[in-house]
Amino acid sequence: MEEPQVRSGWPLYEVFLRAKRGLNHVHVGSLHAADSQMALHHARDLYTRRNEGISIWVVAARDITASSPDEKDPFFAPSGDKVYRHPTFYEIPDDVPHM
């Protein structure tokens, strides 16, 4: 699939922010930039005008590989039938402490 090219030829970058220490980077949006350094600067100007982040990742959108968007994607089927991976699968009497 071809990445849509803007007139300027600046590629699309996806932006991820860490809001504060102890939290994961989270996707916040995207922007166009000539290169990754410029993407980082634009991301700071666009997504952290009010101290929303202490760390930024920018990733060229064309470098992201994604699963199919379908909710019924067979890709996720392996986890569908393994209820024994959840703690609630196991019956333990109520009077067993600290369980």
Add this chain to the structure above:
Amino acid sequence: MTALPETGPPGTELPGTGPGQDGPGDLQAHFEQTLDRGRRIEPRDWMPDAYRSSMIRQIAQHAHSEIIGMQPEGNWITRAPSLRRKAILIAKVQDEAGHGMYLYSAAETLGADRADLTDKLVHGRQKYSSIFNYPTLTYADVGVIGWLVDGAAICNQVPLCRSSYGPYARAMVRICKEESFHQRQGYELLMTMMRGTTAQRAMVQDATNRFWWPSLMMFGPPDDQSPNTAQSMAWGIKRHTNDELRQRFVDMTVPQAEKLGVSLPDPDLKWNAERGHYDFGSVDWDEFMAVVKGNGPCNTQRIARRKAADDQGAWVREAAASYAAKRRAGEEAA
């Protein structure tokens, strides 16, 4: 417009194109089920073409409004009366640019191209909010825009934080947080002027008189003349009708005007205890249609300015792109 999302990361089949995929009927049913459950539609989900094109139109029009909206206030940056006011105004106009960028980013998740959207704007094929076609004649206009225009925008936008389209809803959450600053700085500016000289108070009243009716027009035509409302509500891309939101804005604003000490230019405006709402006079929809069709006081100027900025930035975009290409080539060679 393309029928398929283009901006999803590559490497996967698009829905409906791979072997063993659901037929179109199933896809439609799945889409409707997602809406019925109050879940969000995400960029690479299958969606009806009409939903996609309505969404692009709505987001693009909103993005264009933010970008064009920089002009009326930007007009006063060099003449703001103090360093404090100038810093505030710059921050506000920067926010409008930021809002435009969040929204273009959301539109691109639907397969739109932002340069193409800008082309459509400067060639009059896509619209922006008619309010920005009115001039800002005095510094009080900056305050009134914050109070009334951003106040109306907040009324319109808060429900859009629940838009059925995920990226738009998320952009709206960010925008609404920032709009609150816009409205408050405007109201504070007006309170300061109202404590000033008689001439300053008159400026505030004059600006209020000029912006009141155009602010009411921001909610769009009355419900009985808004043919797309039903479909938009069914799709969850509109949550309240134009008239509902307009009423909400009037109810919100009247006590603010009283507190400020200005009158609103509508002799029919009065509390209706029975309805529990303010009654108000009828909007001049002929004026609205004239402005929408391009005949407002500043339509030509706004578009010419936007086009000039785009044209004058072309060499910068090209230079940055060729510098980046050269550096990349250097790195690969090394």
